[in-house]
Amino acid sequence: MWYKILLFSSLVVALAVPEIKLVSFAQYQNLAEKKNNDTLYVVNFWVTWCKPCVAEMPYFEAAAKKFGNEKVKVLFIDLNYPREKEQVQNFINEKKVTSEVYLLDAGNPNNWIPAIDSNWSGAIPATVMFKEGKKVFFREGDMTANELDSIIKNKTGLK
Numbered sequence: 001m002w003y004k005i006l007l008f009s010s011l012v013v014a015l016a017v018p019e020i021k022l023v024s025f026a027q028y029q030n031l032a033e034k035k036n037n038d039t040l041y042v043v044n045f046w047v048t049w050c051k052p053c054v055a056e057m058p059y060f061e062a063a064a065k066k067f068g069n070e071k072v073k074v075l076f077i078d079l080n081y082p083r084e085k086e087q088v089q090n091f092i093n094e095k096k097v098t099s100e101v102y103l104l105d106a107g108n109p110n111n112w113i114p115a116i117d118s119n120w121s122g123a124i125p126a127t128v129m130f131k132e133g134k135k136v137f138f139r140e141g142d143m144t145a146n147e148l149d150s151i152i153k154n155k156t157g158l159k
Helices: 002-016 025-031 051-066 080-096 109-116 145-156
Strands: 022-023 040-046 072-080 100-104 125-130 133-138
Touching: 022 025, 025 100, 040 051, 040 145, 051 072, 051 145, 080 100, 125 145, 133 145
Parallel strands: 022 100, 040 072, 072 100
Antiparallel strands: 040 125, 125 133
């Protein structure tokens, strides 16, 4: 009986966690950068082995829930190697991440990092926000839950 319950609870968790999608840089751009609408797209770049990235993930998940009824969308862009997709999916399952997660397959980072922000050295975590097809925020480095909430409120006009 215990085994069946465990199996069932694993199945429920697997269904609640989104499947990671492999995307090119052009596909990534269509997810947020090129959306010309009044939604604020909060894009967090991270990898599974980055302690600050993992530490701030719950803040982004909480923001996605907190601002879920507003025009705010949180996207995680994972920068692990594409061949590590299963490892990333297992990580997302373990952490019970519910926001959309994409694994970027864009080749040489020196070719696409400057397109996200010319001041980005490539260090992670990094967060960029887009609204009405324009970049409205960029930060290289981690942030606290309060900082993230404050920035989202500022960029959306929420109080």
